[in-house]
Amino acid sequence: MDYGIVSLRSNGMFAFLPLGQRVISKLVALIDEEMRSISAQKLSLPLLTSGHLWKITGRWDTTGQELIKVQDRHNKDYVLSPTHEESVTNLVSEVYPLSHRQLPLRLYQTTSKFRDEMKPRFGLLRCKEFLMKDLYTFDDSEEAAVVTYNEICNAYDRVFQRIGVPYLKVAGDCGNIGGNFSHEYHYQAAIGEDTLLLCNACGISTNSQLVANPDDVSCTKCGNQLTKVTGIEVGHTFLLGTKYSESLDAHYQNEKGKPELLQMGCYGLGVSRIMAAVVEVLSQDEYITWPWILAPFKVCLITPKKGSKEEGAKPWVDHLAEYISCMQGFQNDVIVDDRDKLTIGKRVTEAKKTGYPLIIVVGKRACETVPLFEVIDSRSNKVQVLSHKLLLNYLKEVSIEQ
Template sequence: MASKVSVQTSPSSYPSLTKLKMTPMPCSFEVDSFAKSAHSGVFHLLPLGLRVQNKLEALIDKHMESIGASKLSLSSITTEALWRQSGRYSANSELLRINDRRESGFLLSPTHEEEITSLVSGMVQSYKDLPLRLYQIGRKYRDERRPRQGLLRAKEFLMKDLYTFDYSQEHALKTYEQVRQAYNNIFNELKIPYLVADADSGNMGGKLSHEYHFISPKGEDNVWSCNSCSYIANEELVEKRVDEVPTSDPLVFEGISTDRTTKIIIAVPRPTSQEKIQNLTWDNISSFVNLHAAKKAAPDLDTGIETSTLTSLLPKTTQTTHITDRRLSSPQQSPNIDLTPTLPSSPCPRCPSGKLHVQKAIEVAHTFHLGTRYSTPLNALIAVPDSSEKRALQMGCHGIGISRLIGATASLLSTDKGLNWPKVIAPFEVVVVTPPSLSPSTSASTSTSTSSLSSTTSSSSTPSDAERIYDTLTSINIAADTILDDRADKGLGWKLKDADLIGYPVVVVLGRGWRESGVVEVQCRGLGVREEVEGRDVGGFVRGVLGRL
């Protein structure tokens, strides 16, 4: 008889499903049956959580293979020297440093652009070796100052990072679009609404990037979109259509550079909706100035300084620079930039009638076209056709935050009854729930495993009713990923509540209907299904339900 995957009550310390908590939490994935907090910003993944992670990794592997990407595994340890060479090292950054006995300057990698570029530069010499697409799924580390929201903001996290290498920008941009399509396919399979926003590349480098977001009130990002066209952008890159009528009535703020040597004077038009503005200080500058736009115009602007500190430092500056909104100056006097904040209902920059609205969102993935940002400083050069000189590799990097995506999915799809996993990453697609009277004998299902998801084989020569249903659902014709909840010490009502808490997409119940007339009840919260089905028809019915998920 086939081996059964069953939920058994083991005598020792496996993560009991009875401990599943549904008290309000920042991330509802952070429950005892899935993940357990070990330290601030550090989590252990438990058996059910690992099944979710493994399924998500398998989904990603499938779509990475579709674009010809090869999987590898890079060390989590990198060096300060390599990061200094790329220009990204900073003593004040969120890099986790390793102090060994030789003070070797090792780091725990938050990302692997430097390491992969160094690796490829020693292996690829000619354009004939390209295109090259390499990805890994591994742990990353960040010296997070304030870990929060469970898996959404942690010191240690799991990521998929894909690195692409081409010999020309034209080929690199084609690769970029192929990766974006693969990402769309991944998120489409999850069947969770998502937004793809134009994004700022930040310190990653390059001028082209896109973020993938789940809309959520728990998100830390603001995503702006048009109600009339397809325009979507994040907080750093959002633009609006502005009235080009010049004005000579400015609001003026004085800021300072990060090295404290330069006074930066910022001038923006005075808002027409406010007759009198009081307490105009640096602390409330964000009400009148788009600091992301100001930062682009003056990259060394210290936007986080407090007014009291700023006031004491400004008299000591040795030079002055000006940033002026385009409605206050001619193009010859200042960069053509809009420095005013974008507000809800601002006019869309792409279409004539659309209005912008903002939503809180959780970023779960990001794609970057890097160009030669890393290949040039790290000397990753190749021979190219029609040229005697070697050229720097054209690169792209594309990340998916796996642990972050799992936490965000659980948070988005949880209800007051429990979790509600998408079929493609659910720990199991189907759970078969039985009352104690229909459970196999406890002696036949005893397991010494410390895992809560143990594989056991019944010693009875005659399968129980529950086992026959299990065999039907796992047969080659149905092939449902099924778990049998045959715990003899738990009642049917308790098991049903437990199944809802864990979030199995489909629940098959052998209750009173089975004892009286040989029918099972099939439940699917996601589709609103609750139907009695003849035992002989349960396989086909469940297959149909799973096909709709």
Template sequence: MMKFHFVTRKKRGIQILLKYFYHHQRASQLFQPLHILPKDATVKKDELISLSQKLLLDCGIVRPRGNGMYAFLPLGQRVLAKLTNIIDEEMKLIGAQKLLLPTLTSGHLWKKTGRWELTGDELIKVKDRHEKDYVISPTHEEAVVDMLAETYSLTHRNLPLRLYQISSKFRDEANPRFGLLRCKEFLMKDLYTFDKDEASAVSTYEQVSKAYDAVFQRLGVPYVKVAGDCGTIGGSFSHEYHYPAAIGQDILLICNGCGSAVNSELANNSDTTTCPLCGSVTTTTKGIEVGHTFLLGTKYSAPLNCSYQNEKGKPSLVQMGCYGIGVSRVLAAAVEALSCETGIRWPWVIAPYKVCIISPKRGSKEANAASWVNFLANTIGSIEGFHDDIIIDDRDTFTIGKRVMEAKKVGYPIIIVVGKSACELVPRFELIDITNSNVLLFSHVELLDFLRCK
């Protein structure tokens, strides 16, 4: 007799949930091609390698795909996803709406705003089969303003309007270097704001600036906010966000008295050791720019005729701001700022996996404790903040020591070793806290209590 099995919708949902919940990435199945150079390999004198570039390549986080172009491998993609999620959360809090604009922008728009010639050789220009000019966009001011001017009948009731995207941008770097810090293709979050008057635009600028502060504070990497040069983007004023690093290409002047900070490009006197505001001594440091905010006014809305209907029913030009965060650059700059030669140190909130559990070596005495690996993974996965954040290094033909060294280099913040101590009458597990450079021995109850406090 044929048997039929019926599964209720509720039961099926629970089965799917459990299957998802108890899935943990295993190192044996992870696509992570390591970049291992021969011992006698030497770096060419003209080849500049940054710490972040070396570590991200060596650990299989990214892979070069041409001069100034990189593929983000699974671990790198997880970091980008976490960064994106943080940005999305802070953008929602200020009412910003997410969209996605085409990579190609019509060249005639860039000609209208004057940036076709002004941007220079870094602008990648192409023609289609009809000989029409296009830009492979490094930024999207022209594109978003033209879209609003053409398709949206704005009134004062629609403002303020805040639109952002996270997408690949392109520039033809003359000398790509330092990996993700200066490349031809990069991932950027760009926000464009539209207000009815200058006072409203300034208010928006202040709100977005606070949101940017929140993003960088959540990441936990020390940063400096300085007055910046508006450059080819334009506008009345701008601010830059930098991670201090010796390899940084910007020189920052920070006042020891009033605390004001400025990019040296804006210093309008030859004496860069004195603050122009209060006369106090300034400290000089190098920085990697990871964010930039601009108050644009009508620089783009005027030539592209983007207006709204004001309270009197008359057309009036929108006041704009634009705001960028270099998402892929933040990834690399954070590694540059926090790491050491022996391994990556990730900000806790964007580490590819927060916990790496190392199983016993096959055939060893501690192999009898292997059942603890899945138990710990599932139990830790039930703790808030750790779900889908555990990787199991199950490559049990390798020694525990070798796998611990690799886990330290990749920078998993918490490494848990199921080793010989797990075979004791009261099983204990070695916990390596990379962030605080601690090695602790815990029972499984103590281990879980420790992680609940993270």
């Protein structure tokens, strides 16, 4: 990525530039809204987790070389966290006695995570530092944990549905995190690192890691041959059971006042991976295409070139910018490209490459008796020349359609 979105600072490490930060902020706001709908509470855990906790759960030794381990000046071990099961379970364990009446408990955060990739690649899709939304749940029984699991998966479905890019949900491998079962969310893409097996007849889908012989496999439900596709993993949900609550002594108090182990789940959305993956799926060549809900700005206004005959139309730019910014669906979502030493054509090309969905050119036709404005839908490359009234009506229609 480029165009003011992200910048590579070192191998596997990226800075989010102002436009990229706007995309991230919109995505986080969308996720926060869905998390509130399931009564999840937001917190922020330290990025450094005590190595002692990881040793208790056994993951200090089993995670492998991707785990970034550090020591402070007192030679105490810490983990630069790739995930926070140990940290949040330890936090909840210290709240005891936690009453059964206070459950379910759903805690989440959106923070940087770290992984010592041997060969960082594909930009934000496989890097050393990434932004992740991780949610941890605590219930009083296996049955209640399953209900929570399904409710959160439904919330994740809504997140991806609102983004608007087709996604796949498949049975996943629990891996080092562990648990009873898991599901993965993927965007289908040629550069995806996961092989997914799909049944077009009955809808069963799974990661090939769960199949003994993925080269010759039939659907266990209906017997039809499974289709292979490659996917970019952007979300993962796990029903953990008591793996961490047992190791870290996290209990609640049941109706009889007796301590019982908490049933847990963990749920992750790769925020920066989603941003990169939707660009990979939607874009062509050097032109970025954003989902409407995530575009850094929905409208880009192109001003007249300085010293040109159409410079007299410049007051229209301020008028349109102020008016459109107050319209439903476009609030504070208008950017003005006022680099008036550049030609209009060059700025239009750059606006298309950056992926602004709508580009409005205030050019020579805006100087006519009845001012006209060129409107470019960069998603379809459709160009229209509209009067002021028709332009505003068009924007209202576009907003309603999204």
